[in-house]
Amino acid sequence: MKVGVIGCGTMGSGIAQVASTANCEVVVYDLSDDALAKSKSALAKVMARLIEKGRVTEQQSHAIQDRITYSSELNQMQGADCVIEAIVENLEIKHKVFTALESIVSEDCIIASNTSSLSITSLAACLQKPERFVGVHFFNPAPLMKLVEIIPAVQTEATVLDKAKATIDSWGKTTVTVKDTPGFIVNKVARPFYSEAIKMLEEGTADFATIDWAMKEIGGFRMGPFQLMDFIGHDVNYVVTETVFKAFYYDGRYKPSFTQKRLAEAGYLGRKSGRGFYKYTEGAENIEPTKDLLLGEYIVSRIVAMLINEAADTLHVNIATAKDIDLAMQNGVNYPKGLLAWADEKGIQYCVTVMDELFDEYREERYRCSPILRKMAKNSTTFF
Numbered sequence: 001m002k003v004g005v006i007g008c009g010t011m012g013s014g015i016a017q018v019a020s021t022a023n024c025e026v027v028v029y030d031l032s033d034d035a036l037a038k039s040k041s042a043l044a045k046v047m048a049r050l051i052e053k054g055r056v057t058e059q060q061s062h063a064i065q066d067r068i069t070y071s072s073e074l075n076q077m078q079g080a081d082c083v084i085e086a087i088v089e090n091l092e093i094k095h096k097v098f099t100a101l102e103s104i105v106s107e108d109c110i111i112a113s114n115t116s117s118l119s120i121t122s123l124a125a126c127l128q129k130p131e132r133f134v135g136v137h138f139f140n141p142a143p144l145m146k147l148v149e150i151i152p153a154v155q156t157e158a159t160v161l162d163k164a165k166a167t168i169d170s171w172g173k174t175t176v177t178v179k180d181t182p183g184f185i186v187n188k189v190a191r192p193f194y195s196e197a198i199k200m201l202e203e204g205t206a207d208f209a210t211i212d213w214a215m216k217e218i219g220g221f222r223m224g225p226f227q228l229m230d231f232i233g234h235d236v237n238y239v240v241t242e243t244v245f246k247a248f249y250y251d252g253r254y255k256p257s258f259t260q261k262r263l264a265e266a267g268y269l270g271r272k273s274g275r276g277f278y279k280y281t282e283g284a285e286n287i288e289p290t291k292d293l294l295l296g297e298y299i300v301s302r303i304v305a306m307l308i309n310e311a312a313d314t315l316h317v318n319i320a321t322a323k324d325i326d327l328a329m330q331n332g333v334n335y336p337k338g339l340l341a342w343a344d345e346k347g348i349q350y351c352v353t354v355m356d357e358l359f360d361e362y363r364e365e366r367y368r369c370s371p372i373l374r375k376m377a378k379n380s381t382t383f384f
Contacts, residue, residue: 001024001025001081001082001167002024002025002026002027002079002080002081002082003016003019003024003025003026003027003080003081003082003083003084004026004027004028004029004076004077004080004082004083004084004105005019005026005027005028005029005083005084005086006029006030006074006077006083006084006085006086006087006097006101007029007030007085007086007087008028008029008030008035008036008038008039008070009035009039009086009087010140010141011086011114011138011140011142012028012030012039012084012086012087012114013028013039013042013043014138014140014141014142014143015084015086015114015138015142016028016039016043016068017043017046017064017068017142017143018138018142018143018171018172018173019171020064020065020067020068021064021143021171022170022171022172023067024067024171025067025069026067026068026069027068027069027071027076027077027080028068028069028070028071029071029072029073029074029076029077030070030072031072032072033072036070036071036072037070039070040065040068040070043064043065043068044065046143047061047064047065048061074097074100074101074104075104077101077104077105078104078105079105079106080105080109081108081109081110082109082110082111082112082164082167083101083105083109083110083111083112084112084113084114084136085097085098085111085112085113085114085115086113086114086138089115089116089117089118091118091122091123094113094115094118094123095123095126098111098123098126098127098133099126099127102127102128102129107129107132108132109132110132110133110134110160110163110164110167111127111132111133111134112133112134112135112136112164113133113135113136114135114136114137114138115135115137116137116184116187116240117182117183117187117240117243119153119180119182120133120134120135120151120152120153120156120180121153121154121155121180123135123153124153124154124155124156125155130153130155130156131155131156131157131160132156132157132160133153133155133156133160134150134151134152134153134156134160134161134164135149135150135151135152135153135178135180135184136148136149136150136151136164136168137149137150137151137184138173139186139332145331145332146172146173146174146331147173147174147175147176147186147327147328147331147332148168148173148174148175148176149175149176149178149184149185149186149328149332150164150165150168150175150176150177150178151177151178151179151180151184152177152180153180154180161177165177174327174331176320176324176325176327176328177320177321177324178319178320178324178328179318179319179320181317181319182243182244182247182248183240183243183244183247184319185314185319185320185324185325185328185329185332186328186329186332186333187240187244188244188310188314188319189307189310189311189314189325189328189329189339190307190329190333191241191244191253191254191310192253192303192306192307192309192310193225193228193303193307193333194225194228194229194237194241194260195241195254195255195256195257195366196302196303196306197211197215197224197225197226197303198225198257198259198260199257200299200302201226201259202257202259205295205298205299206290206295206299207287207289207290208224208226208277208278208287209226209286209287209288209289209290210289210290210291210292210295210296210299211224211225211226211299212224212225212226212227212289213289213290213291213296214289214295214296214297214299214300215299215300215303217291217296218293218296218297218299218300219300219303219304219336220336220337221334221335221336222334222336225303226276226277226278227277227278229260229270229276229277230270230271230276230277230278230280231270231271232270233269233270233271233272234260234263234264234268234269234270234276235264235269237260238256238257238260238261238263238264241254241256241257241260242256251365252364252365252366253310253365253366253368255366263276263277301354302354302358304339304342304346305351305354305355305358306355306358306366306367307329307335307339308339308340308342308343308346308351308373309351309355309369309370309373310339311325311326311329311339311340311343312339312340312343312351312370312372312373312383313370313372315340315372315383316370316371316372322340322383322384325338325339325340326338326339326340326341340383340384341383341384343373343382343383344382344383344384348373348376348377348380348381348382349377351369351373351377352369352373352374352377355367355368355369355373356369
C-alpha cells in the first residue's frame, strides 16, 4: 500500500512513521526542503533511541526509514492509495492543497485530513469527488498514542469509511467512529476537565496544586488538569476551548476562561515557555497541595460528574456509540476509566444529583443535566 502524508511537522512525521512501521510505502510532501530534511533527521534519532531500548532491530530501523520518501513535489503522490493531510489549521490553505492533490491521485485514492478543529464536511466540499474524503484524527505523538478518531463527512461513502477504518486498524491503532461535530469525541468531552478545574480555582475552592493532587491521587488520573494544560500549552488549549465554544453556537458548557486567556497573553504557555500555572525554571519553587481528603473528594466528584455528563450528552446526540466514547477517553487522553462505565459504577442517579446540585447553586447552563441521564435514572437503566 502506498500512503501519502502532506506536511512534515510533528503530526505528519509521526503519521509517516506509523504507516511505514506497518510496511506501507510512504511519501512525505512539504513545500520546505529544510523541513523535510529535519523530519528525516528526527526520524533517524527516534529510530536510534528505539534500537537502544531494544524496541526495534537495526534491520527494522533501516527498513522503516527506507520505506519513506521525502519530496517537495506534490506529483509524487501519484499512485497513492491514501493521502493524509497534516498541515496548518486553515480551511483556505487546505482547500488549495486538496484541489491540487485531486488532479494527481487516482479516483480510488482516499483523501483524508488529520484536522482536530475544522469541519470534515467543509474540507470535503472543495473536491470534485467529496465522497472519497474522510477525517482521520491522530493524537500526539502519533507513534505512541493508540487512538485515532475516524470522522466521515456528510458526503463520505460508507465503503470509504470502512476502508479508512480498516486501514488504520491494520496499523495497530484503536479507531473510533465519530459524527462530524466540533471537537469530535475527545476534544469535546474533555473540556470540563480543564474548565471546571479553572472555575474552582477562580472561586477559591482550592489552589491548582491541590486540585491536581486530588485528581491524581483520589481520581486516578495520570496528570492533573493544570499539569496537563501546562503540558499541552495554554496557547493551544485555550484556542481549542474557544473553537469548540464558538462552533457550538456559544453554548455555556464550553465557555473559555479569562484565567487561561491571560496566561496565554502573558506568554506563560506552560512547560515550553518555562512557566504556566507551575514554574519550570531550574530551582523554581511551586506551591504544595493541601492534602485534605474531604476537599479532594469534592473536587473529584465535581469534575468527574461534569465529564460523565458531557460524555452522556455526546451519546444522547448520537455523536458516537457508548463503547467508542469510552474507548476514546481512555486511549486518547488516558482517563483511568471509561466515563460511561464510571457512571454505571457510581450510579446514574448519583450523577444526576451532583449535576442538579451544581445547577441549583449556580443557575448556569454549563450545569444542565443531560436528558439521557435523567431518563436512565427514571428507568433504572445503565450504559453497559
